[in-house]
Amino acid sequence: MQFRKIHGAGNDFILLSAPSPGSDEDWAKEAERLCSRRTGVGADGLVVSRPVGEGSQHLEVDCFNADGSIATMCGNALRCSAWAARHDYGYQEMTLRMAGVDHQAMVGDDAVWVTAEVGSVHPRVVQVVINGRPTWFDGAHTGTEYVVAVVSDVDSIDTELVGRLVRHHSALAPLGTNVNFVQSVGRQALKLRTYERGVEAETLSCGSGTVAAVVIATMRGLVAPGEVTVHNRAGEPLVVRPHNDRRQTKWVGGPVTQVFEGVLA
Numbered sequence: 001m002q003f004r005k006i007h008g009a010g011n012d013f014i015l016l017s018a019p020s021p022g023s024d025e026d027w028a029k030e031a032e033r034l035c036s037r038r039t040g041v042g043a044d045g046l047v048v049s050r051p052v053g054e055g056s057q058h059l060e061v062d063c064f065n066a067d068g069s070i071a072t073m074c075g076n077a078l079r080c081s082a083w084a085a086r087h088d089y090g091y092q093e094m095t096l097r098m099a100g101v102d103h104q105a106m107v108g109d110d111a112v113w114v115t116a117e118v119g120s121v122h123p124r125v126v127q128v129v130i131n132g133r134p135t136w137f138d139g140a141h142t143g144t145e146y147v148v149a150v151v152s153d154v155d156s157i158d159t160e161l162v163g164r165l166v167r168h169h170s171a172l173a174p175l176g177t178n179v180n181f182v183q184s185v186g187r188q189a190l191k192l193r194t195y196e197r198g199v200e201a202e203t204l205s206c207g208s209g210t211v212a213a214v215v216i217a218t219m220r221g222l223v224a225p226g227e228v229t230v231h232n233r234a235g236e237p238l239v240v241r242p243h244n245d246r247r248q249t250k251w252v253g254g255p256v257t258q259v260f261e262g263v264l265a
């Protein structure tokens with residue numbers, strides 16, 4: 001089976017485009033096997049993308065985290081799928097359905113944009129001590145679960161340690177959560193680090209997490225409503241923009257890079 005190794009601003013995936021309909025794989029199990037950094041291809045997730053009908057500019061996209069769990073929303077997986085659909089079918093604009101939700105996508109020369117739906121926001125859902133300072137996390141749903149802490153220096157945080165602690169916090173059971181640490185670095189700019197549930201580690205960037213960070217940073221007055229640039233561990237910033245017509249919808253955009261193509265054994 002043909003695959004792409006591809007990343008959206010450092011969030012890396014194994015992407016299968018239009019696997020043959022007969023291939024009745026256990027994708028969750030395949031995700032665990034293939035995403036392994038030592039014995040597989042290595043990735044944060046496995047993405048399976050299929051066109052819905054011929055020439056309809058509509059694709060169904062499933063994203064499995066590295067541990068085999070399903071991601072109900074993955075902005076970077078959607079951006080990578082859109083990039084591949086441009087390459088494979090010539091689509092510049094399309095609709096991508098993930099976990100029953102339609103996302104718009106636009107592929108430009110320098111950036112690929114997808115929409116994310118902003119759901120409920122819950123101020124102060126959990127508090128933990130970080131570097132000796134009691135720190136609150138606000139909850140935000142952007143297609144999947146996030147908590148976001150505003151901190152003065154994201155680089156001083158042991159993201160793996162604190163992220164894992166919060167991800168498994170009893171107050172957030174049974175679903176758990178992805179965990180964001182965000183810092184203001186200018187009028188309309190943020191710096192973000194994310195511990196991802198399902199990868200169970202810090203990732204280099206996170207699309208829906210970036211949207212959640214902007215939602216909470218706006219609520220907390222770190223940035224004004226409007227376009228926000230979010231710097232990440234990859235050094236490939238993502239940008240969040242309001243949607244012209246829908247208040248609860250945001251665009252998230254940035255680079256997509258294909259690393260190589262291959263054939264799975």
Ligand SMILES: N[C@@H](CCC[C@H](N)C(=O)O)C(=O)O
Pocket residue numbers: 011065070071072073074075076077144145178196197198199203205206207208209
């Ligand atoms: N990296 C993703 C988000 C992935 C979802 C997460 N691991 C979960 O299962 O909740 C993104 O780019 O949005």
